[in-house]
Amino acid sequence: MTTFKLSNNAIGEESVLQQKMKRQKKSNQEGIHKPKRKRITPEQFCLLTELFQQTDTPSHDSREVLAKKLNMTNREVQVWFQNRRAKVNRIRLQEQEEQIMNCTSDKKVKFNYWSSNHLPSYSSSSSSSMTSSPSLPHELIFHPNVTPIDILATAAAYVQQWDENELQRKRKQQHIEQEQPKKYKSWRPWL
Amino acid sequence: MTTFKLSNNAIGEESVLQQKMKRQKKSNQEGIHKPKRKRITPEQFCLLTELFQQTDTPSHDSREVLAKKLNMTNREVQVWFQNRRAKVNRIRLQEQEEQIMNCTSDKKVKFNYWSSNHLPSYSSSSSSSMTSSPSLPHELIFHPNVTPIDILATAAAYVQQWDENELQRKRKQQHIEQEQPKKYKSWRPWL
DNA sequence: TTTTAATCTAATCTG
């Protein structure tokens, strides 16, 4: 906060210290496990989201099954669903407000996470698109029924194709320059 | 921060006010565009990461090409690469520290974002796995050369399969119960 | 549901 320099001085150092304590606890201290705030993995997110599509309030048993599958506690799954419902409601309310705001004129196209030009406009949930064509769609007509499966499949197809193109390009280059060092190559590229 | 209640009182309110101001500016005020802190989209992340695999310090021209493709400014791409390099170095140093810490005994298996049981153990970058088999691999042998393409493709395949299974299960159920309300169905499922 | 606070990261600053 730029407005309160005092707090920056007083608290900034404190928080830095705390961070360092956290790091050290994480790495070396005895088994006082306090790994506060676990973050869910993409896999967990994937399945949780899928279930959320079907029901925003899964039964205790449903949660139990998923929890076991994802190596989470039932409670964690429950909390995740609570937070997700809250988020959905929050965003929905916000959008309603915005719609009221610019209902008269000002029909701006809303920004959309997937609105750029690398996703297809198909809307059915499963199959297709991975096995069909090696050519990439480049125009997206946004459709609210596009599911995470579509998103993931398309992203995978795109990146895969992109990767192959790059590979071919690089093969051609390798005839010219024989070696390149390439730092970080293959070192946790997904981070 | 729990340790400095004073700062919480003094600054917390301030920041809350600021947040509200931001919200309002976003929606209704005149074109004083201050949408600070754009977040990159998954697409952008995908391509940026791909390029990062090849080189962590792309040339100005490389950045320019990618920036145009991703609808970003050259500067934004540059900053992204700077921050990514910093992150990579940060994590690398941290891991080195941890290795030093528990080098003697204590050979704990390190937690790994993708270590759960839904990813295959193949390591080549492109092709395969999407087109080959409808059966899902359930054991992951972590390999540092597994690329984002692998991750994405596998995730897509998994979720897709999972979705189809659920669909079949639901079809069977529908013979029993004819209708279910299902709130949130198809409403921004990817959020 | 609302709030708290931990985490992540876009952006800025310094050398």
Next chain:
DNA sequence: CAGATTAGATTAAT
């Protein structure tokens, strides 16, 4: 550009 820092946004947990 690297490294440190700031501050905006998200979200696990209460």
